[in-house]
Amino acid sequence: MMTSTSLTESKPLKFAYSRLSSLLRTLEVTNLDEFYALTDVADFVTLLSTYSEGIARFAIIMEPNGSSIPGASDPVIQLACLDSSLAIAPLFKRFGSVVITSGTLSPIHLYPKLLQFEPRVSESFHMSTFRPCILPLVITKGSDQKEVSTRFNDRGDMGVMRNYGAILVDIC
Template sequence: ERLQREYQNLVNGLVDQGLLEASANEAGFASNVLNPDVINEAVPGNIRRAEHFISFMKKIVEHLKTRLLTVAGPRGGVISETPLAFLHRMITTTSLEAKPLKFAYSRLSSLLRTLQVPNLDDYNALTDVADFASLVATYSEGLPKFAIIMEPNGSSIPGASDPVIQLACLDASLAIAPLFKRFGSVIITSGTLSPIDLYPKLLQFEPRVSESFNMSTFRPCIRPLVITRGSDQLPVSTKFDDRGDMGVVRNYGSMLVEL
C-alpha cells in the first residue's frame, strides 16, 4: 500500500507541475508519456514503480560484479576509464538507459523512506552503488570531471584479493560546492595555499576577503636536516599515506632521541 501511494505521489507531482499529461479517469498512469524536455526534473517512468527499480538496481550490481571479476582475473590489471566510456560499456552490457541512471540515488532514497526502513546503515553498500551510478551518468558529458579506476587488489593486507572500483573526483570545485551552498560563510586557511589567487579559480568561487601573512620567527631557527632513511635503512616520509606506518613512526622517534 505504501509503495502504491509513493508511485501515485510521484505521478501526481508530475501532473501538478505540468510535466505529465493527466488522464481523464486517472487510471492510466502507465500509459502517460513524459515530456522529453523535463527528463532531468522528473523521475523516469521505467523506475517509478518499486519492482521495476529493484530490477534496475540488480542489473547495475551484477554489471559491477562482472567488472570486478574481470579486473581481478588473469588478464586483469589496473584500468582507468572516463565516465563516458564506463557508462557506454554499462549500457551496452545491461541494456539500461542513461537517463534513469541519473536518478538511481534519489529514487533509492525515496524507496527507503517509503518503506520506513529502521536501520539505513544496512543499505549503505546499495546506497553507494546508486550514488556511483548517478554521478557517472550525470557527469559523463563534456570534459571529464571524474575518473573510474579499477584495481585488482585494493587491500592493504599482503596476499589478500580485494578488487575495487573507485570514483576519483578530478574537479575540486564539485567537492567543495556543497559547503558553499550549506553555509553562509566559509573560511579556508592553510600554510601551503600558494599562490593564494589560484585557489578561487580552481574552486570556482569569489572570495570576499583574501589575506596572506608573512611567516616570522622570534628565535634562531634550527638548522634543517633532510633524512630519507632510518637507521634500519627503511624509507621515511612525511606523506599523509605513510604517517600511520609504524616503521616510519619508529624511525622518526629514534632520530629525535639520537639527536
C-alpha cells in the same frame, strides 16, 4: 556524453541512490549488508548522471586485474573526481568563512579559479630556509632502517612515530 555513449538518459539515474534507499526502507530491509554492492552501483550512477552535463568532471578507471596476487582475477572500477570544486563546494555552502592554508598552494591566484570561489583576502608570505633560525634536515630512514615519511597514511604507524621521536631526542 552519457546519453550518446550508453544510450541511457541521465535524468532517471540521478535518483537511483535515493530511490533504492527509499525502497529498502519501505521494505523494512534489516540486513543492508546484502545490498552493499547494489547501493555502491546506485551511488556510482547517481554521481555520474548528476554531473554528466558540460565538461568531464569524473573519469572511470577500470583495472581488469586489480589484485595484488599474481594470477588472481579481481577487477576494479574506480570513479575519479576531476573537478576539485565539487569536493569543496559543500564547505563553502555550509560555512560563512573558510580559511585555506598550505605551504604548497602556488601559484596562489590559480586556486580561486580551480575551486570556483571569490577570495575576500588572499595573502602569500615569502618564506626562505636561509635563515639562522631554520635548520633543514632531510631524513629518509630511522635508526631501525624503516622508512620515515610524512604521508597521511603513515601517520598512525608506530614505527614512524617512534623514529620521529628518536630523531627529536637526538637533535635536542
